[in-house]
Amino acid sequence: MEKKEAITAFVALGHETRLDIFRLLVQAGPKGLPAGQIGERLGLPPATLSFHLNQLKHANLVTFRRESRSLIYSAAYPVMNALLAYMTENCCQGDADGCCSSTC
Template sequence: MEKSVAIASLSALAQETRLDIFRLLVRAGTEGMPAGQIGERLGLPSATLAFHLKELKNAGLVTFERNGRSLIYSAVYPAMNELLGYLTENCCRGDVAGCDVGVCDGAILVTSKKGIMQ
């Protein structure tokens, strides 16, 4: 991951509402969640929600599919995992095997959009 991409991702997540949206979408899994349901769950007006979803989409952290009249948003797990990998790639001076248990195990949370969870 390039540093500029990491900075864009972290910048998008460095806002309370966007972080809440992203965490909700991560919990929703690979099936995602309709925009209206996101707004209801977080108590956000549609204009505010649209603004924050656009920022997360521009950072490459969320994507959407049209299903009839609904937009279904989902987290982009490969981007999330790449960011986590970037943040931990030099953990324990690059010797992850020598780290204390749980310090930076490099676990991949979701390996594909098809729902393979680890």
């Protein structure tokens, strides 16, 4: 992952509502959730939800597919894993395995 991509992802996740949406989608698994269910579970009006989903899409943190008249959103696990790898790349002076085994 490039530094610019990581910054974009962190900016997107730096907002409480977007972080809540992303966490919900990670918990939902690869099948994802319809936009309406995301809004219902988090108590978000459609316009607000749409704005935040667009920000997460711009950061490549979520994907979506159309099923009939519904948009189903899913966490982009490869991007999430790349972001985690980016963060641990220099952990403990380059010894990410030793760093995370005792402190994570």
